[in-house]
Amino acid sequence: MSTLDDFISRIEKTCGEEKSTIVTFKYNKKAEITKRILERAKMNRSLAGIIYELSFKGKTFRLYASGKAIFKGVKEKEVLSKILPELIL
């Protein structure tokens, strides 16, 4: 059975006062994860197939085609640990 560790290489807080969290997907899984997230989350807006602003379970986040997502205002990894399995697995 797959776990988040199979798909995510790093979760870290951003540097700066915004205190958002960046999730970096494993390089060889990024296309698969991006597809899944785009199917499951609500699209608010996007630009050139590179940046997507999405909503899921009351959280707004930005997804990048390079395989990263920023969750703004999310300071705790625990919050993400609840959302990410539903978004990715």
Add this chain to the structure above:
Amino acid sequence: MSLNTSKIRADFPIFQRRINNNPLIYFDNAATTQKPRQVIESIKNFYEKHNANVHRAVYSLSQEATELYENARKQIAKFINSNPSEIIFIRGTTEAINLIAYSWGLNNLKQDDEILVSELEHHSNIIPWEIISKRNRANTKYTKITDDGTLDLEDLKDKISKKTKIMSISHVSNVTGIINDIKKISKIAHENNSLILVDGAQSVPHMKVDVEELDIDFLAFSGHKMLGPTGIGVLYCKNNHYENMDPFHGGGEMIKDVNFNTKTQKSEIVWNSPPWKFEAGTPNIAGSIAFMEAVKYLDRIGMDRVLNHEKVLTEYAFNRLKDCKKTTIYGPLDPSLKCGIISFNVTGLSSHDVALFADNFGIMIRSGYHCAQPFHKVFDLKSSARASFYIYNTIEEIDRFVEVLKEIEHF
């Protein structure tokens, strides 16, 4: 004469790479620089042909390694117009500042003495002083910066006093690229019987720095920000200050004798002469030799041409960025006052959004505080994006960068 960037780029293997299906545009040179093959090969060459420990052994291979290591010291001393005995090899700028804070500061700072830094400093030029202030019950004071991000010399003159024992100031800001007038600041320091440490992390790689001309007491800089490898840097320490400094680290190499009395079970220790007194343990030999190669590479180009190239790129970028209506640049807009660092934000987006968007196009820029949180607090910024240039960057790369910025402004 402008730099032949095509010829320079051919020396850097990393520029053959593509990132996210785009040619690599590396604009995070204030954080670290890319390495030319001459530097990379010098590391390989050392380990393949000359590897041995330095100074202590009598055999030939060790003598070769020692000669290379000490030649590196001579070359780097010449680069900043100092003497080899004034060059201490350390891991980088951070360790160099910590060395002075501990080796000099612990012994020479008394209760209520003052250390003068500024609001534009990198954390590595703040935290060591705050630690030592707390230990010795001294005070770290902060010179203000003006509205355009330059050092407020009037405030500096107001804050310096008989209590000020050392001033520790960046030569070039890692956020705005502004070049501080160190010669003038050094004069103010010495007129007030204060020493001056210059954080040269962002100046030595980009312009000619002459410690004699600037008349400074200490200078700290890192190899990896000037084409060299990580984990090697230099502390320049004026010879006459050594007598007031205890060793920072203890171990082999930094001692002349450990006279152990078998009856009393006590050791009487005689320190090695400086600079070795401050180089405990096996040093980063390959790193020092590669650092020498980096310095030779820059010397061949000429530091005046390096700075001029950055000014040309910065001026061009400023003009092109006028097309980006939602982009705000921080710091002075006069390229003659700066090295090639531009910090900015795009309205409505976080710096991380901008950096991640640029990353999709193979453009590497920095986002966040750049380890300069006080600067961002003064300007009420949550963070900033930063593009920083070096000898291999081109006008065409800036064009591409501006086009990408214009695109994200539509989001």
